[in-house]
Amino acid sequence: MARPPSILPLAAAIAAGLALGIAAPATAVQTHVLSEVFIRLLGWIMAPLVFCMLADGAAALGRHRDAGRTGVSMVLYFGAMSLLSMLGGLVAGVVLEPGIGMAAAGDGGVALAHHGALAPHVLPDWMAWLPALQPNNLAVLALALPFGLAAGLRPGTRLLGWIGAARGALLAATRIVLWLAPAAAFGAMASAVGRSGLVSLLPLLRFVVAINLASVVFVFLVYGGVARLLRLPFGRFLVFLRNELALVASTGATLAALAPLSERLARLGCPRRLVDVVLPFSYSLNLSGTYLYIAMALVFLAEASDVHLGWHELALMFGVGLLSSKGAAGVAGSALATLVATAALLHVASADTVALLVAIDRTMKCRLLTNVIGHGLACVVLAARDGSLDREALGRELGTDQGVFDRS
Known part of the structure; x- marks a missing residue:
């Protein structure tokens, strides 16, 4: 089982x-390599x-008659969460x-923007051998789904055994990489504080x-x-x-939680055949935290640029952001790239104003946490929807016997 490190070493x-970021900023900036290597290895x-x-x-799912119903339920659920998160981000903004009043910051804000935009986020030359993979999960899904369905039509083939092995x-390799998580956390925090400092982020x-x-x-309201x-x-x-x-x-890195989350959901009573389908799709199409961030950031950028927003705007x-946000699926750092592209398309802010968010992009942990909660909840909801959820296991793991998912 791929278990993540406990909270204490990470803290x-x-x-x-x-x-280190406060005491030695110049040295701290160089530690970004630790987090970069960790993310590259995960990728x-x-x-x-x-x-x-x-x-x-x-x-496995293709051998069951309810495969079509599960797929339809998954698409509908993910679509509903996407709509609600985009709408919620606009309303919250x-x-x-x-962003109201930020335009008055003038040159100070632009200086901060350029400082963040020019910060190095690349590996040194001696680590160039590391594969710079930034896989798009949508492409992986497009290949794996028909491949798995075709293999399922011939249950006696050795191919399924090779896939399982x-x-x-x-998963074992992921467990080894996850032990590097404290080092990655140290590098991410030290470099962020050393690069921008604490006071410079106050605006x-x-x-x-x-x-x-x-x-x-x-x-808490939607989920x-x-x-x-x-x-539940x-x-x-x-x-x-x-x-x-x-x-x-x-x-x-949300990818860090993929393997351990899969194991935890199986313990919680979600069947493995369902988790192995729903979880990869959720990582690509059910990114409510990212959609919420993109929608609210668009409003923030418009307000920071003194752009008036009426109902038409x-x-x-909402429409453009909902479509463009699907490009944030499965690629590290793509949420910021998608935001920049969408802001440019809508002409809501200048490039300098958009660059303001670069300096704090890696502090936006809330969108990552929201995504992970959404991934886990989606598996439980869809397992309950098709009647395959082990309610005894769920009650045991959550420490309750109060009739979880009792529909009576």
């Missing part, structure tokens, strides 16, 4: 990184792992007004607070509402995912 690494492993998970799961080996603190507040409200409809103890569910959430928050943002 200690973050504290040490913070201290190297996760593309074939996602392929094996989906192919194996599709082969209009209500909280995080490869999946096990990749953007309002947006950081606003997006975190909006994410918390979305998680909590879904859990309440199914009588949502608070206990969040506690159950605490190690995966801590891992993602400290490393800044907001409706255009």
